[in-house]
Amino acid sequence: MEVRSVGVEGAYRLYSTCKDEMRTWILDVRPLKEFKKGHLAQAYCIRLTSDQKALLDYSKNSYSIKWSNECWCGKPVFVYGDPDLKKDHPVIEYLRKDGQAHSISVFRGGLEAIGEHYPFLVTTSIKANMHKRPYPGELIHGVLYLGDWDHANDSCQLEDLRIGSILTIHNHPENLRPPHGVRHLKIEAPDVESFDISKHFSESYDFIEEARRRGHAALVHCGAGASRSAVLCIAYLMRKNLWPMQTALQHAVEQRSIVQPNPGFLRCLTALEAALGLSKGNASLRREFGAKIAGDKVEVKEKQPGEPRRHSDGGGEGRNEEGSGACSDRGLAGEHRRKRDRESEDDSVCSGEGVVLEVLKDGQCISTIEVPALRRNQRCMFGRAPTCDIKLEHLSVSRQHAQLTRDDAGMLFITDLSTSHGTNVDDKWLRANAPKQLHPGSLIRFGASTRVYRVAVSGTEAKHSRH
Numbered sequence: 001m002e003v004r005s006v007g008v009e010g011a012y013r014l015y016s017t018c019k020d021e022m023r024t025w026i027l028d029v030r031p032l033k034e035f036k037k038g039h040l041a042q043a044y045c046i047r048l049t050s051d052q053k054a055l056l057d058y059s060k061n062s063y064s065i066k067w068s069n070e071c072w073c074g075k076p077v078f079v080y081g082d083p084d085l086k087k088d089h090p091v092i093e094y095l096r097k098d099g100q101a102h103s104i105s106v107f108r109g110g111l112e113a114i115g116e117h118y119p120f121l122v123t124t125s126i127k128a129n130m131h132k133r134p135y136p137g138e139l140i141h142g143v144l145y146l147g148d149w150d151h152a153n154d155s156c157q158l159e160d161l162r163i164g165s166i167l168t169i170h171n172h173p174e175n176l177r178p179p180h181g182v183r184h185l186k187i188e189a190p191d192v193e194s195f196d197i198s199k200h201f202s203e204s205y206d207f208i209e210e211a212r213r214r215g216h217a218a219l220v221h222c223g224a225g226a227s228r229s230a231v232l233c234i235a236y237l238m239r240k241n242l243w244p245m246q247t248a249l250q251h252a253v254e255q256r257s258i259v260q261p262n263p264g265f266l267r268c269l270t271a272l273e274a275a276l277g278l279s280k281g282n283a284s285l286r287r288e289f290g291a292k293i294a295g296d297k298v299e300v301k302e303k304q305p306g307e308p309r310r311h312s313d314g315g316g317e318g319r320n321e322e323g324s325g326a327c328s329d330r331g332l333a334g335e336h337r338r339k340r341d342r343e344s345e346d347d348s349v350c351s352g353e354g355v356v357l358e359v360l361k362d363g364q365c366i367s368t369i370e371v372p373a374l375r376r377n378q379r380c381m382f383g384r385a386p387t388c389d390i391k392l393e394h395l396s397v398s399r400q401h402a403q404l405t406r407d408d409a410g411m412l413f414i415t416d417l418s419t420s421h422g423t424n425v426d427d428k429w430l431r432a433n434a435p436k437q438l439h440p441g442s443l444i445r446f447g448a449s450t451r452v453y454r455v456a457v458s459g460t461e462a463k464h465s466r467h
Contacts, residue, residue, distance in 0.1 A: 001099045003087050005106050006078075009141060011040065011114045014078055015121060016135040018258045022102065023065075025072050029081040029091045030111075032058045038111065038122050040080065041132075048090040055094060061126035073100040083110030117141065120160040135161070136219060137256030139233055143212050146233045146256050148225035155179050164216030167207055169200070169228045183211070191227050193264030198271060204232040205239055209377040213408060230259040235272055242400055242417055245273045277385030277400050298380040298389040301370040355404075355412060357390075357444075360452040369453075371404065374412075380404040382446060396421040396447030405435065412438045412455075421447035 026043040035045040045059040057067035115122040136147025165183040173186035211218035222228040237248040357369040385399040398419040413435035416423035424445040444453040
């Protein structure tokens with residue numbers, strides 16, 4: 001029988017079950033004295049007998065379900081112990097050879113690691129009534145939770161999970177009375193196929209992102225936490241992580257098994273998938289829902305040599321008062337020299353006034369791209385997909401290759417989106433999904449394309465960087 005290792009989130013999942021899920025036996029295989037100092041709620045202190053013929057519980061608990069011989073038959077089993085727990089531990093090996101458990105999951109990080117992430121799951125109690133009702137599904141640790149109406153009314157769980165924002169999508173969202181100080185977004189919506197839930201995708205996305213920015217978690221709920229609220233969470237995951245609909249839906253179901261959006265809502269998610277460039281979609285969906293289903297587009301402007309444009313910086317170097325678009329320094333060596341000069345002034349690019357990208361080919365400016373000031377939660381997408389804000393044509397470039405974003409201070413970042421051929425900034429390849437801060441003069445390459453995109457602040461920002 002296979003023994004599967006799980007992460008710390010696997011421990012939380014034990015306590016966020018739905019009514020249709022089987023009970024999991026939680027086995028603590030540490031010595032009894034360690035168990036008494038603290039253990040997972042409803043855990044049993046299990047040891048293998050000296051004759052290696054039985055598993056016994058030493059916890060002396062008063063749980064409603066008692067440990068007995070082969071009680072684990074047909075049930076999932078979760079085992080944890082010391083940080084150095086091995087899969088060949090006697091208890092685990094006994095269960096594996098027995099082969100009657102539904103599944104065996106092992107957490108090898110130790111109780112301390114679980115307590116660090118989820119302190120409310122660790123207790124010294126062995127009483128039957130200490131177990132709380134199941135927690136909401138955890139879609140992103142410390143950021144996004146999916147639940148039902150009762151979860152939103154449970155002040156203890158809200159405090160445990162540090163939930164400071166609640167999104168209620170319901171026929172009567174005004175009936176919920178969140179605790180004082182908790183942000184509350186009320187969306188009135190029925191759970192019917194004909195309702196266009198996509199019109200709330202951007203609003204809910206911004207609400208969750210604002211909770212993330214403030215450093216607390218958001219709970220999204222409806223009546224049962226199965227359809228309306230699930231769709232808003234799935235749409236968030238699709239847009240935030242650029243996940244296809246099936247990937248986001250599967251993740252939601254894994255964390256909350258009763259998730260089942262109605263067919264009309266699934267159609268809205270299919271339209272979002274197409275708008276994000278994650279699938280081709282179809283013409284009728286594009287006409288029905290439009291591009292704004294994925295958030296407001298960034299209105300970039302590309303200008304060819306000879307067209308007037310904003311100055312790339314406040315100095316004479318690199319400016320072309322006549323708008324010829326030619327760079328004064330020839331070749332990339334000159335560009336690198338200019339970059340080093342700028343970095344010595346500590347002048348990170350701030351997107352508050354937008355940014356200019358100079359497109360270089362063989363060291364010559366062949367065009368400029370003006371990107372307006374990005375709002376928080378807004379991104380400017382590079383790639384070959386028609387839905388991208390800045391379209392690239394080289395075959396080594398992915399459909400959605402990289403994105404420009406800003407942080408709370410207005411600083412500009414570029415992120416490679418797990419592409420096959422990568423994104424390069426100043427001769428260094430970026431790690432996937434790791435934002436890289438940009439500076440005036442930063443040189444960006446995409447895949448194997450020979451075009452280089454040089455970052456230049458807008459005219460207004462250039463003045464700020466000089467003072």
